[in-house]
Amino acid sequence: MKVLEAEFVKGFIRMANDGWEMGWHERNGGNLSYRIKKEEIENLSEDFTYNNNWKPIGTTVKSLGGEFFLVTGSGKFFRNVLIKPDDSIAIIEIDHLGENYKICWGLVNGGRPTSELPSHLMNHEVKMIASGGKHRVIYHAHTTNVIALTFVLPLQDEVFTRELWEMATECPVVFPDGIGVVPWMIPGGRDIAVATSELMKRYDVAIWAHHGMFCSGEDFDLTFGLMHTVEKSAEILNKVLAIQPNKLQTIKEHDFRELAKGFNLTLPERFLYTK
Numbered sequence: 001m002k003v004l005e006a007e008f009v010k011g012f013i014r015m016a017n018d019g020w021e022m023g024w025h026e027r028n029g030g031n032l033s034y035r036i037k038k039e040e041i042e043n044l045s046e047d048f049t050y051n052n053n054w055k056p057i058g059t060t061v062k063s064l065g066g067e068f069f070l071v072t073g074s075g076k077f078f079r080n081v082l083i084k085p086d087d088s089i090a091i092i093e094i095d096h097l098g099e100n101y102k103i104c105w106g107l108v109n110g111g112r113p114t115s116e117l118p119s120h121l122m123n124h125e126v127k128m129i130a131s132g133g134k135h136r137v138i139y140h141a142h143t144t145n146v147i148a149l150t151f152v153l154p155l156q157d158e159v160f161t162r163e164l165w166e167m168a169t170e171c172p173v174v175f176p177d178g179i180g181v182v183p184w185m186i187p188g189g190r191d192i193a194v195a196t197s198e199l200m201k202r203y204d205v206a207i208w209a210h211h212g213m214f215c216s217g218e219d220f221d222l223t224f225g226l227m228h229t230v231e232k233s234a235e236i237l238n239k240v241l242a243i244q245p246n247k248l249q250t251i252k253e254h255d256f257r258e259l260a261k262g263f264n265l266t267l268p269e270r271f272l273y274t275k
């Protein structure tokens, strides 16, 4: 089978284009990766190139040894993924040590996988283990409203989670574990990857101050939906803060406890403080 005919590749391309249309991927901003299922890879091997060299990932992801990923390319534009996918995205294989990768398909005009490969792969490793293998998608986007909030709210998990939960009743249902916040750091390297993957042990969402967001999920719908829900909630909060910084009424601690009972959720106590 041709790579571009595979359902997971079509789903990946659609998600990348949806992100572009949301306005989250100016220029070459953002990146997306998917951990490919064994049965999905088996059908594609005839379309693969086998003579590329192994290159260092820049970190070690031992548990991902032998896995294949579909990833966006470094310096490539989300805007172009739909019209020239084989130039913009790639399938990579991870070696058995979890230290090197090799391009098997894509990036036909040259290039390398996303500059955030260490963050993507370290997040994949943490989430694969934490979810018992269910999580397969890691998505990084430059979400305008969340970025704006990182200039005016304290950079604390408790503050971001509670404020964003308050902005829409469905939020605690969509991200019951909350949101982690990484202070400003240099992107692209191992340090920010370590800081993010540490938070991903507990959360499915991490905010990078003055930069964007990382989301993890089981499939394209859930991961895109999570990014969309958090960003929409941030948009509401920005509007509220712009209209009148002091809320006249909101969803309160007691309401969250009732919601947790009604929806059978476990909401961590540290987000249910009295204001």
Ligand code: 2HA
Pocket (backbone or CB within 6 Å): 028, 029, 030, 031, 075, 115, 116, 140, 187, 188
């Ligand atoms: O340009 O978003 O974080 C890609 C990025 C780096």
Ligand code: ZN
Pocket (backbone or CB within 6 Å): 029, 030, 140, 141, 142, 187, 211, 212
């Ligand atoms: Zn970025």
